[in-house]
Amino acid sequence: MNRPPTIEWKDEKVFMIDQTLLPGELKILEIADHRLIAEAIQSLTIRGAPAIGIAGAYGLVLAANQYGGNDIDEFTAQIQDAAKLLVSTRPTAVNLGWAIAKLLNKVKEKNDINEIRSLLLAEANSILEEDYISCRKMGRYGASLLPESATGLTHCNAGGLATGNYGTALGVIFSAVESGKNIKMYVDETRPLLQGARLTTWELQQADIDTILITDNMAGHVMANGNIDFVIVGADRIADNGDVANKIGTYSIAVLADYHKIPFYVAAPVSTIDFDTKTGDDIPIEERDPLEVTHGFGIPTAPDGTKVYSPAFDVTPNSLVTSIITDRGIFTAPYKSLRDKILD
Ligand code: MRU
Secondary structure (H helix, E strand, O other), rough: OOOOOOOEOOEEEEEEOOOOOOOOOEEEEEEOOHHEEEEHOOOOOOOOHHHHHHHHHHHHHHHHHOOOOOOOOHHHHHHHHHHHHHOOOOOHHHHHHHHHHHHHHHHHOOOOOOHHHHHHHHHHHHHHHHHHHHHHHHHHHHHHOOOEEEEEEEEEEEEOOOOOOEHHHHHHHHHHHOOOOOOEEEEEEOOOOOOHHHHHHHHHHHOOEEEEEEOOHHHHHHHHHHOOOEEEOOEEEEEEOOOOEOOOOOHHHHHHHHHHHEEEEEEEHHHHHHOOOOOHHHOOOOOOHHHHHHOOHHOOOOOOOOOOEEEEEEEEHHHHHHEEEEEEEEEEEEOHHHHHOOOO
């Protein structure tokens, strides 16, 4: 891949691609304050479940480094406040809370400020490293499901921009193509923030993959015309029973895929599975600012005063999910309990 990393730690700072500016401008932000990391997550400057987990982890490292005193209680309170702030930015993707909890757990009984700082940084680096490895694994597992020559449909962006660098759903596509398969992709635009149009097509073009952009309301038509052999998406949180929360619109595509008897695959690392959430009904769904719908990218597209409902995610019931591709292998319906299948 011929572009800077989605996110990295360098010179005591976090460097990340500003995804709100793509595809027009490839700008790298340099961030040294955990509050700015929280803002970057909230504004979708960095987005995608695994990527916000990594950003949150580095945010906590910054908070630890920003403390200037030597009082362990004060330091601990600052870390706890920063953790709360970072986790509160986006409620649906479980990777954010998972990453922060992982860091806090590492330093639970420690009392030395500098030791805590280095343990937090080591853990954040290892979450990023793990992400590289697990995306490659998912890619290989998922590629084995795809025919030698096929056309897929994806929604939103589950590529290198949504992870440390390679991608979950797009990782499967990259891996299939790297292994010599002939894969062509349709990409949903993904209203209202156009992650499909702006980010997924950008990534697929860079990888030289034959890509066709459609608006979200065209998916049924292309399926009915026999143009789609498989659907593949990422996930923000998967419940223990295999229900999948992902970008708003995913559920509609899953229903369409079921109707047209097209396999519907979800690719996500095990860190996206929330074993403590029994079903999709228990997954909190983030609601976004109505202006993202009525004034997308600053252009008014509805009369002033229009009432808006803008959930950022929806839940696809497990019965519509053909397989879940993880870094620990492929799980196929009926899922019953992923905890029993994966952890036991
Ligand atoms: O609102 P976003 O852009 O953060 O939503 C992202 C998605 O829904 C992705 O499909 C999901 O996080 C999987 S990313 C590998």
